[in-house]
Amino acid sequence: DAKTTQPPSMDCAEGRAANLPCNHSTISGNEYVYWYRQIHSQGPQYIIHGLKNNETNEMASLIITEDRKSSTLILPHATLRDTAVYYCIVRSYTGTASKLTFGTGTRLQVTL
């Protein structure tokens, strides 16, 4: 699986959009971009994933650049409960038991 690079930390004011970047310049054509988050003392929580197109669900939006070398997770209206470590992961869509490789992630702090 391709390696990802994320900033170690970010701050966001409550109610504003949080834009979390991820670089995955070595991504292959069959690799998906996944986002998870981990709130203190809880298990990783799946947020969203995509291959080429931008995706949106009830939690967030995922914007993938045309060359697929980077992506941005957008939390449209961040709340204090969104304070967590966010992990960007790229993952092959073929093969057996493709484990998730979590890097160090971005620690997002949402403040009043």
Place this chain on the structure above:
Amino acid sequence: DAGITQSPRYKITETGRQVTLMCHQTWSHSYMFWYRQDLGHGLRLIYYSAAADITDKGEVPDGYVVSRSKTENFPLTLESATRSQTSVYFCASSRSTGGNQPQHFGDGTRLSIL
């Protein structure tokens, strides 16, 4: 929707003891996984299972045993616990292992071995 549950949430035991961590999912997912999370190492895959009675090793399987007699359960056993196995253990499940299928995690078991 119960999802995936792990028990116990916290466990303290002594070196040499056997301990079993339980994982139960209600989605009828085929695949189940066990990870451990340690500072400086992120999450590491211990074992996984593709279906009932089918299990395979991950990247750090030594000292652990798994079984899967029913689709919904995937217990992890430490046959003779060591201090190096002090960690937070997460169970996960997914419909398949294809890249388009997310894994969903439980809330973990925090295991301390004295």
